[in-house]
Every structure is written in structure tokens, then in C-alpha cells.
Amino acid sequence: MYSAFSGACGGRKDFRAFGLSPFVDRTRERSEAVLRPVLLVLALAAAVLVLPLAASPAAPRTLTATVGPGATITLELGSRRAASVPAGVYTVVVRDRSSDHNFRLAGPGVNRSTGVAFTGRKVWRNVRLARGKTYTYLCDPHADHMRGSVRAR
Numbered sequence: 001m002y003s004a005f006s007g008a009c010g011g012r013k014d015f016r017a018f019g020l021s022p023f024v025d026r027t028r029e030r031s032e033a034v035l036r037p038v039l040l041v042l043a044l045a046a047a048v049l050v051l052p053l054a055a056s057p058a059a060p061r062t063l064t065a066t067v068g069p070g071a072t073i074t075l076e077l078g079s080r081r082a083a084s085v086p087a088g089v090y091t092v093v094v095r096d097r098s099s100d101h102n103f104r105l106a107g108p109g110v111n112r113s114t115g116v117a118f119t120g121r122k123v124w125r126n127v128r129l130a131r132g133k134t135y136t137y138l139c140d141p142h143a144d145h146m147r148g149s150v151r152a153r
């Protein structure tokens with residue numbers, strides 16, 4: 001709030017910077033006197049508009065995890081492979097399409113998996129990917145070649 005106010009009023013330095021001569025000082029001061037409350041109102045209006053957006057947490061995004069039916073494992077954000085994603089809280093929708101494979105997501109603060117024999121859909125809520133951390137997804141029985149990683153930026 002304070003910074004928005006001082007930022008708006010700090011703008012009057014710019015009038016001088018634009019080369020107004022000392023002869024128009026009085027005019028300038030009069031226009032400043034008019035301008036100052038207007039800027040204050042604008043700053044308040046901007047704060048009122050922006051604060052609720054800043055205060056409300058972002059809605060969780062969805063990662064789609066798919067394993068099988070063949071020896072494939074993927075993690076996608078939208079329709080793209082999730083190699084680097086914004087840090088935050090995610091809902092992970094897991095599609096486990098094989099009783100020979102499972103899907104595990106593991107890393108700092110996260111370790112979730114389906115069972116190898118399980119097939120079907122699982123929804124993992126509140127999966128928090130921390131900024132700067134890397135998470136690995138893999139199939140446990142075939143972790144040497146069925147694996148990938150995602151970094152939260």
C-alpha cells in the first residue's frame with residue numbers, strides 16, 4: 001500500500017526531468033496539487049483491485065501421469081511432457097494401464113505410487129513440488145529404463 005502511494009507520487013519528479021523551466025513553477029505546483037489526490041485515488045483503486053488476486057492462492061494445476069500398457073511412462077502438464085514446471089501444488093491424475101508396471105513419483109516431500117498389480121485411475125491431491133527441487137517418476141520393477149524427472153522452477 002505504502003509503496004503504491006509513494007510510487008505514484010514519486011512520478012512528479014518526472015515533470016522536472018522532462019525539462020519544464022523554472023518559469024512555469026507555479027503552474028506546475030498548482031497542477032500537482034490537483035494531480036496528487038487523483039494519483040492517490042488511482043493508487044488506492046489499483047491496490048483494491050490487485051490485493052484480492054495476490055491474496056488468493058493459485059488453483060492447483062493438474063499433471064497427468066501415464067504408465068503402460070507397454071514399457072512407457074510419462075508425466076505431462078497439459079499435452080506436453082513435464083520436464084520443468086512451475087513450483088506449487090498439483091493434482092496428479094495417474095493412469096496405470098498395466099498390471100506389470102506401476103507409477104511412482106518421488107522427491108523432496110513427495111513419495112506416492114500405485115501398486116504394480118493395480119490398473120486404473122488414481123487422483124493424488126495436494127502434491128507439492130518445491131521450487132528448485134527435482135522429482136523422479138518411475139516404474140519400480142523397471143526403474144532402470146522406465147523413468148523420468150521433473151524439475152520445479
Ligand SMILES: [Cu+2]
Nearest residue numbers: 100101139142
Ligand atoms: Cu514397469
